[in-house]
Every structure is written in C-alpha cells, then in structure tokens.
Amino acid sequence: MKPIIEKELCIGDGICEDICPQVFKLKDDGFAHVLDKNPDSDFWSAVEEAVRECPTDAIVLEAYGPEEELAA
C-alpha cells in the first residue's frame, strides 16, 4: 500500500505520527508528511488505523502490486 497525504485537508494535529511515527511525520511546515512511501507490511495495520483516526480524512491509501489488486 502507498499512503498519501492530501495536504489541503491536513490540519497538522499529529495524530497520524502518534499512531505510526515510522511512516508519518509532522514537519515544520505544519503538515504531516509520508516518510516511507512503501511501508513494510508490519506497519500496514498502524497505517490503516491512522487513516481511520485522521479527523479530516486526509490520508489516502493507494493499493498497488498484484496481490493487493487481487484483494481489492
């Protein structure tokens, strides 16, 4: 999966970083950024939790790869 942050929706509360700091980081510009665009599957459940917990639905997941396409 490939997490993407829609910057125009991000309010910079850092919830995603609290949940999964390996993948998300709040930077000096006040917005969350994706540190790891291809997170290991060990982090997928945390990334999905961040998607659910983001108050503005600013995190979008793009599926890619044959396995995920089949699962979709």
Ligand code: SF4
């Ligand atoms: S949880 Fe959502 S709104 Fe909050 S910093 Fe992360 S992307 Fe931005």
